[in-house]
Amino acid sequence: MSPAAESQPVSSSFWNDTGRTGIFSWIFSTDHKRIGLLYLYTALTFFLIAVVLGVLMRIELMAPGRTIMGAQTYNALFTVHGVMMLFLFIIPGFPGAFGNLVMPIQIGAQDVAFPRLNLFSWWLYIIGAAIIITSLFTGGGPPDTGWTFYVPFSARTGTNVSLAVFGVFIVGFSSILTGLNFVTTIHRLRADGMTWGRLPLFVWSLYATAWVQILATPILGITLVLVIAERLLGTGLFDPARGGDPLMYQHLFWIYSHPAVYIMILPGMGVISDIIPVFSRKPIFGYKMIAFSSLAIAAAGSLVWGHHMFTSGMSDMAILVFSFLTFVVAIPSAIKVFNWVSTLYRGSISLEAPMLFALSFLLLFSIGGLTGLILGAAATDIHVHDTQFVVGHFHYVIFGGGVFAFFAGMHYWLPKFYGRRYAEKPAIVAWVLLFVGFNITYFTMMVLGMKGMPRRYYDYLPEFTALNLASTVGSWIMVSGLLLMLANLFHGLLRGTPVGNNPWEGATLEWSIPSPPPTENFVVEPVVTHGPYDFKGAGIP
């Protein structure tokens, strides 16, 4: 136990905060921990809804032809599944939930720089989500364009695209405000002695994420406004008949939406960077390079959007440049992976639940990243573009990378905020089911894509039946693991055994305060004297 922890006087936890009562003490709270939990609950709710939609799609694809739904329903399902998973779960969820819960404590602050703006961000997120959900049941029915809202179809379809797009616009605004709040917080509110070189790597990754949120999201905003204008005013800016160009839409959309991939994955990389040293009992290998590579990914990742458009009719020169830049992004990503592996080397590894999720992240993210290079090279992309291979690839990155890191974070940090922990054995069983089910579900998709099965079709040729059936069975294994994991967490966090300040013997600041933390986080303002992974300096044997 760290000496700093012993010197902290006892104070009541943020759960017993007085002031407003009932639900209002949550939905109007400006405490970053309460807002973080609000984000966690809401984001997980949308995640579960989107999981159900995903499972329904897999059931439809179990056999060729119509299985449980028609083409139009299937179109709506993959659209809403994508919109919810991306815009309502992983983009707001990671910075919103874990960024809010952990980041201020990790830098030794009492709260974020703008607590009321933080609450406002959550409200914008909820309002945007409500608008998106409203769009499913009103007007011409749920949008059927895919989450990318590509023109000209999105400008012409009779479904309720305008309202859904407006909801995404509002959620984007929320994301911008979270980003600028976090950048300001990390610049202004670090405790005494918390130099840039002592920031936990999760904070570094959130810092890079926040810049992407600030710089990329406005472009999505204006693009969505243009889609609405196209539909409501008939501006014709993307309509070739009136001099517009649909390719311009794709450029604008991917200028945001490719960097957005890094909003989804960078915080996850930060979680992994915090977990691996703690469960290897070794300081992180290459701290500076991991911190720097987060910024490098954010910067280089903003220049590669054109690799989504190799088959759209760009010039060959543009394809060459975007292809090259895409390969450049692989360098900082590989730097991270190598440093994590080097941290493991000769470490005293303990395979507890957070570490298992972190290790599977390493494998799944590597597969996702390397298959990304197949898509980043124009020659191979032409063959697998818009096939199930792409679906498999981005699920390896976003689910196998981002969401597995999210689960790792839930097992690692939630005991801190609930003061209780889950049972270890069910957590490991759940992890096995998730890991096995995941690979069956998505690896088969990549094989199917190689064989030529296109994405976004509710029907397929009979020769794809066996692999599709396997993928669907994999999704059931995965969902059973997911349900077991959530039940175990739910039960453990409410009824499980109480944990002390530092159940994992970590050296970052959040482990020096009580579990659950007091409202003001630190009763005595902390003075930081050691690095985030300096276990000896923190007094941990």
Add this chain to the structure above:
Amino acid sequence: MSSQPHRDDAGAKLGMWLFLFTELLLFGGLFLLYSAYLARYPHEFAVAGARMHLVFGTLNTVILISSSLLVAMAVTAIQKGERRTVLLLLGGTILCAAVFLFNKYLEWSAEINRGIYPDSPRLNAGPPGESVFYSLYYLTVGLHGLHVLVGGTLLAIVALRVRQGAIHAGNFVLLENGALYWHLVDLVWIFIFPLYYLIL
């Protein structure tokens, strides 16, 4: 709910600057489209640009630059503790915003009377590049007008806070941030004016 009031003027201004970046990027998307379509339709853009009402554009430029001067003077005045002057200067800025929007209303009415608006029969019958030019014009200027409205409202709230004494010589970061926002509104117009009215 926070237990002790925490004040960080530098932090507040940092947050505002970051927000201004996002605003620039929002308009940046439209300027990007402008440059791409200008390269494709130089002739049509020139014909359409020559038809713009230069008088309205020039008048509005003068009004906005003056308003930016007034709000900058208000920031100086608050530091000297001259509350009455601050209120007058802010009132002048808001008046400029109102006159700007009124001019815009007159200009748009004139354009619409000529049959120039998105999806109008006249534009749809004309060459494609011209309809792109006018659609971009309406969207960019419309979005800018919305920002004039928001900025004016923001400055009205700031003026109210000055009157209440909440903003004073010892604590005026809200006024500074309001002024920063207003300068952004001005700055965006400084790019819109030549691109649509002058250089074509």
